Amino acid sequence: MPTPSRIAAARALHGVFGAGHRVGDRWDAGLSSEDAGLAQALLGLCLRHWGRLQAYVKPRLKDQSRSLPLGSQVALAMGLAQLAWMDGVAAHAAVNEAVELAADPVLGFPPHKGLVNALLRRGAENRQLLRADLEALPASLDRTPFVNAVLQAALEPHHVPGKAQVEALWAKLQTPPRPAFRVLRGEAPPELEADPQLDGCWSLRAGEAFPIPWLQSGAGMVQDRSSQALMTFRWEQNPFRILDACAAPGGKTTSLGSRFPNSFITAVEREPRRADRLRKNLEDRCVKAAVVIAEVTDFLASTTGTFDLIILDAPCSGSGTLQKHPELPWIAGNIDLERLSELQRDLLRAAIPKLDPGGLLIYAVCSWLPEEGDHHRAWVRSAHTELQPALVWPAGYGVESGATSFFRPHPLTWDGEGFQAFAWTKR
Numbered sequence: 001m002p003t004p005s006r007i008a009a010a011r012a013l014h015g016v017f018g019a020g021h022r023v024g025d026r027w028d029a030g031l032s033s034e035d036a037g038l039a040q041a042l043l044g045l046c047l048r049h050w051g052r053l054q055a056y057v058k059p060r061l062k063d064q065s066r067s068l069p070l071g072s073q074v075a076l077a078m079g080l081a082q083l084a085w086m087d088g089v090a091a092h093a094a095v096n097e098a099v100e101l102a103a104d105p106v107l108g109f110p111p112h113k114g115l116v117n118a119l120l121r122r123g124a125e126n127r128q129l130l131r132a133d134l135e136a137l138p139a140s141l142d143r144t145p146f147v148n149a150v151l152q153a154a155l156e157p158h159h160v161p162g163k164a165q166v167e168a169l170w171a172k173l174q175t176p177p178r179p180a181f182r183v184l185r186g187e188a189p190p191e192l193e194a195d196p197q198l199d200g201c202w203s204l205r206a207g208e209a210f211p212i213p214w215l216q217s218g219a220g221m222v223q224d225r226s227s228q229a230l231m232t233f234r235w236e237q238n239p240f241r242i243l244d245a246c247a248a249p250g251g252k253t254t255s256l257g258s259r260f261p262n263s264f265i266t267a268v269e270r271e272p273r274r275a276d277r278l279r280k281n282l283e284d285r286c287v288k289a290a291v292v293i294a295e296v297t298d299f300l301a302s303t304t305g306t307f308d309l310i311i312l313d314a315p316c317s318g319s320g321t322l323q324k325h326p327e328l329p330w331i332a333g334n335i336d337l338e339r340l341s342e343l344q345r346d347l348l349r350a351a352i353p354k355l356d357p358g359g360l361l362i363y364a365v366c367s368w369l370p371e372e373g374d375h376h377r378a379w380v381r382s383a384h385t386e387l388q389p390a391l392v393w394p395a396g397y398g399v400e401s402g403a404t405s406f407f408r409p410h411p412l413t414w415d416g417e418g419f420q421a422f423a424w425t426k427r
């Protein structure tokens with residue numbers, strides 16, 4: 001039987017390529033930290049190089065006109081990736097584990113056990129050559145049209161994207177991101193080191209494992225650098241009522257609770273299971289907030305209250321999270337951008353009337369696509385003249401000098417997820 005790490009990686013690959021699912025946050029939750037490290041590395045390599053791994057196999061098949069069943073594709077990709085790029089994995093382990101995976105009736109395709117064995121043994125004879133052969137295949141095989149559109153969209157607002165910049169950004173997004181953390185109580189654990197550029201942000205020291213007990217205690221949380229930077233918006237007022245309109249799992253609610261401990265925070269989430277997680281996270285972190293399970297448009301239509309501060313961290317394509325989610329290029333066909341953009345517009349339409357005069361509205365998406373950001377900004381400018389841009393972020397996050405009302409750090413120089421956020425205040 002394959003090891004738990006290989007089984008977990010194979011299951012995740014089936015989820016992506018068989019069902020078109022994203023890799024969930026907790027896909028490796030049942031693994032020991034050593035197994036999780038191996039599984040994460042392996043899954044990342046297979047997803048980042050899926051196109052090339054499949055293209056390597058095709059000409060080596062007897063019948064090239066027939067496509068392989070997913071179980072064989074997964075077993076071969078995992079075996080090849082270990083042989084080519086994971087020097088710490090012995091060749092016999094990479095081959096045997098992949099053959100066992102192929103023999104699994106659910107995750108593999110047993111009639112192809114022999115084929116998987118033969119192809120991988122051939123690759124194992126010269127691992128350096130295998131790696132060179134894979135890397136000689138066109139990199140564009142690992143890049144779908146969605147990726148190309150995202151790269152253009154990420155660079156366009158900063159300058160006209162040239163080929164070199166597009167390639168540099170793609171290379172950056174192909175490396176696994178360094179996780180970032182926020183300390184909420186007490187000292188940072190020894191596994192973390194302070195981020196030299198972003199106050200209050202911490203990152204994992206090279207070679208260290210995730211500080212799981214510390215995270216579980218609620219003394220700290222994982223939060224991407226971009227979310228942390230976004231939440232440092234400068235606004236001197238003391239809001240009485242705050243709305244976090246799309247709140248789970250509660251990263252931004254936590255930031256709000258730490259920054260405005262005396263405010264009354266309402267955190268709305270429409271999905272009950274995510275709302276449970278939100279509630280638990282807030283309890284563990286000692287954040288006071290009223291959690292409401294509802295469609296936020298319904299909640300806003302039924303509430304008589306208004307808010308001094310509204311954070312609308314809207315559902316989106318997640319195109320800015322390509323580095324953390326290398327499965328995105330392969331499932332992007334399931335993303336309905338038009339529907340998402342309409343939904344985001346509806347959320348803005350519902351939120352704007354509930355902002356108090358003098359209040360601050362921040363709309364954010366972890367996406368670079370203009371349909372999810374800039375287009376809404378243009379709409380607000382023409383349809384809601386009662387809102388005016390609020391200059392709440394410093395230079396570096398959107399403009400080169402002076403303060404800015406939009407948060408869109410340069411994707412080549414900023415280390416963090418791709419975000420677009422806009423801030424307005426009401427006259």
Ligand SMILES: C[S@@+](CC[C@H](N)C(=O)[O-])C[C@H]1O[C@@H](n2cnc3c(N)ncnc32)[C@H](O)[C@@H]1O
Binds near residue numbers: 245295296297314
């Ligand atoms: C981008 S995530 C929010 C992340 C969160 N703000 C944080 O920082 O941890 C969007 C969340 O909004 C929820 N959501 C999407 N549409 C919603 C709606 N119409 N009403 C309420 N919640 C919604 C999703 O289930 C998801 O949990």
